[in-house]
Amino acid sequence: MPLEPEARSRLLENTPTIASAHEAAAAQGDTAALSATASVDLHFVAFVKSAQNNLWELDGRRKGPLKRGQLTEEDDVLSDKAVQLGVKAFLKREEEAGGGDLRFSLLALAPSFD
Amino acid sequence: MTSLVHKLGLSSTLAFHDVYSLDDPSLLAFVPRPVAALLLVFPVSKTYETTREAEDSSLKDYAGSGAEEEVLWFRQTIGNACGMMGLLHSACNGGAKEQIGNDPPATMAC
Numbered sequence: 132m133p134l135e136p137e138a139r140s141r142l143l144e145n146t147p148t149i150a151s152a153h154e155a156a157a158a159q160g161d162t163a164a165l166s167a168t169a170s171v172d173l174h175f176v177a178f179v180k181s182a183q184n185n186l187w188e189l190d191g192r193r194k195g196p197l198k199r200g201q202l203t204e205e206d207d208v209l210s211d212k213a214v215q216l217g218v219k220a221f222l223k224r225e226e227e228a229g230g231g232d233l234r235f236s237l238l239a240l241a242p243s244f245d
Numbered sequence: 246m247t248s249l250v251h252k253l254g255l256s257s258t259l260a261f262h263d264v265y266s267l268d269d270p271s272l273l274a275f276v277p278r279p280v281a282a283l284l285l286v287f288p289v290s291k292t293y294e295t296t297r298e299a300e301d302s303s304l305k306d307y308a309g310s311g312a313e314e315e316v317l318w319f320r321q322t323i324g325n326a327c328g329m330m331g332l333l334h335s336a337c338n339g340g341a342k343e344q345i346g347n348d349p350p351a352t353m354a355c
Contacts, residue, residue, distance in 0.1 A: 135309075136307055136310075136320045140321075143333075144323055152252045173286060173328070174287060177335045178282065178284075179283075179316060179338035187338070194307055196318035238286065241277045241280045242259060
């Protein structure tokens with residue numbers, strides 16, 4: 132996309148449809164939504180495969196996207212190789228830094244059932 | 246997460262599925278393939294902050310843009326929006342980005 136990261140973040144902050152969709156989704160479910168200034172525990176990190184078959188780790192709190200390794204044409208992000216280079220490598224780094232038991236969940240964006 | 250991503254314009258042919266295990270093949274088999282993106286969700290911890298700072302210290306701030314960019318990355322500036330960021334990162338990259346409709350808000354971001 133033509134916009135640089137700073138400008139992209141501004142665009143996201145100023146797009147009312149994204150904000151209202153987010154608010155509406157946050158209000159669903161059983162947990163009360165927190166204000167944006169409250170300190171929350173959960174963080175989300177995405178793993179995707181580029182057209183060049185590289186595995187990238189995307190975390191908005193880092194300095195930029197992180198290339199974690201090369202995959203084959205046939206790999207998707209849940210293949211053995213992708214899991215080793217991505218999620219498992221992440222968990223290993225956490226453990227080595229003294230993290231021990233990391234309570235995590237994993238969501239996969241994949242074809243719907245219906 | 247799934248209804249939010251559909252509201253933002255991602256085709257209903259894609260959805261978020263829970264992955265119950267990374268090691269048990271019978272549980273892994275529950276996830277339809279190919280998987281376009283994986284979202285790791287975890288509580289922020291001191292270890293995460295330490296690892297992040299250590300790895301990031303040698304990196305420059307990302308300034309990429311334009312057609313040569315390999316992936317689309319957003320810096321998180323909105324408080325507590327990391328779920329939204331995860332969602333955008335998942336939807337705007339990899340196999341999912343072809344499945345965004347023409348009109349909706351997600352295309353403004355992607």
